[in-house]
Amino acid sequence: MSSTPSTEQVHKALTTVQDPEIHRPITDLGMVKSVDVADDGAVHVGIYLTVAGCPMKGRIENDVSEAVRTVEGVRHVTVELDVMSDEQRKELQTKLRGGQAEKEIPFAKPNSLTKVYAVASGKGGVGKSSVTVNLAAAMAAEGHKVGVVDADIYGHSVPRMLGASDFPTKVEDMILPPTAHNIKVISVGMFTQGNQPVVWRGPMLHRALQQFLSDVFWGDLDVLLMDLPPGTGDIAISVAQMLPNAELLVVTTPQQAAAEVAERAGAITAQTHQRIAGVIENMSYFLPPGGGEKLHLFGEGGGQNVADALSKTLGTQIPLLGQVPLDPLVREGSDSGEPLVLGEPDNEVSKIITEMAGNLVGKPRGLAGMQLGISPASR
Template identity: 55%
Template sequence: MSLLRRPSSAAEPGPEESAVRAALGTVLDPEIRRPITELGMVGSLEVSTTGAVLVQVLLTTSGCPLRDTLERDVTAAVMRVEGVRAVRVDLGVMDDGQRSRLRDVLRGPGGERDVPFARPRSLTRVYCVASGKGGVGKSTLTVNLAVAMARDGLRVGLVDADVHGFSVPGMLGTTDRPVKIDDVVIPPVAHGVKVISMGMVVPDGQPVMHRGPLLHRALQQFLTEVHFGDLDVLLLDMPPGTGDVPISAAQLLPGSELLVVTTPQPAAADVAHRSGGLAARTGQGVVGVVENMSWLPMPDGSRLEVFGSGGGAAVAERLSRGSETPVPLLAQVPMDVAVREGGDAGTPVVLAAPDSPAALVLSDLARTLGRRARGLAGRPLGVVPV
């Protein structure tokens, strides 16, 4: 409960209830990112002629970790209404009926469980960030792209699809856990990105020992039970290789595109080509290739090519030969100590050191991918034969 007062003026009129409700409509739930009025989170509301306002806010769970944030935002919004002199916020908890209605608001009546990003009318751009082998910086790249896109104003979701080797929560610096409302899961938000990972649901240090069917099921749950809402971009951090999860992602998200990550050395490029070749078998497109750790900038301005050169261009050229459209080399990301430091600290380099060499390249790549229009494949065009 909070109580905030401001000095009164005898000439100041009392507030209108409609104005108070309109102000409450500007408050977003910090987890779901939708107005609390739309979610049924506003319970009773009392507005007195003296300017005192009592508002009841219903939390989805009694242990809501962001209750203080919600209380503060409600208080601030109502205090901006003309004539309001004091605000008191009482926090309650939704009952079963209210939670059920909230679930219907989030998922729609009937609670259909499908992959919203696979619907023909979905406008969300879906990128599966893939590599042929581990250690090429794929997760670091995915996290920085997601955060850079969110910083630029896009609505971004991130699925850590590396069920066995998850690392995204640590790189984003979040220890928050998803909130479950009946059978709807609300993902945590880190640096403006809605994110879900197996690392958020298993105890620290416990290995995930899933085989084929369970891996498919885990990815399916991430895509059907987690409520991301309307997104501009969904990024999937894929496990390396061409095994169960990449195949399942292609089946569950037929309109998705692969972003292939490699390093300059020929051995890594050869394996990365196989990962991109999966798209030809599954019907996915390849949006392009990113060469990571391309060189190390030296103090004198020269470049030290630690892992050789040409790997990214070679992968792009080989994938282009097997594709109907050219596959470009989208970016070459230099080695940068700030990248490692940002990942270890939980603040990605595009935020921690935005002017560093790697951050500049990653930010440009994020803008390129974020501006691309979703393809027309599988989407209804509103045309009927006559």
């Protein structure tokens, strides 16, 4: 006959349950309201939800029930859901911010270890967003903690490409981003009705980006990718101001007209004092079904020309990180919400992007924006 489980055993089992949005144990977040164990092995667990309309309450209830059932002697589990008070939510918010009540951009702190890459292009239509999404998916598939900011306010498309259909959850003035394919993602499209256009001017764009970086709880990320709008407008300038340590990934096609515009997008770093991680040439060539020679539908050499021109302008070596083929499967994966690197990992496009992702994750962080602790010596 099995013995009656103890309250301590149940609490230990609950440490294995993570909040699906915050990705930390519910025991650390103050979400366990009560644990009552009866002599017959029936266990009643009270759980605090962060908000009444928590979209993950069904999953939390199920995860709690399954965890408690693993304790020897438990015969029945009842989970009762409650909602945190305003004071409890404020305490949770402060805890998540590392004890800081005030908002801050964690990636701009001198001790931040998160690598921030801003994916830029001179013009639209070069596949910047699909490159961003597939890089993020490749990094996450290797076990890295990845976040994506859809900073293309007017042309937001990342949620669809990642299959992120859930909405953010608001805890006081903190936003918990939804997760898709183990990637945290935030986009203005999650805050608009249907497919309504965003009609904002510069100051509102700046504020929206600031909220995405400071109000959203990203947790401890290894990499943050930012899908920027084309060109060198307000968002590009705001990123340089808020995240001086962010490095640019310049996306172009082989076409000379696109390459010339991409060069201007990268040359902005001469004024913002950011670094360029490299150039990515998208739609480099097409491989006919069944084999055959590569077809260079958009010409050749645009990516290398951009890298060479930026190297000369900036006085430092800018590498061509990769040449990504044109493949209809990229479009199909974007429309279905499953990035190609996940759906078809053996595809040539997937292999090239996965290699680039590995190189970027393993790349040492630059010194731009970091305090070196240097002070004048006294004489």
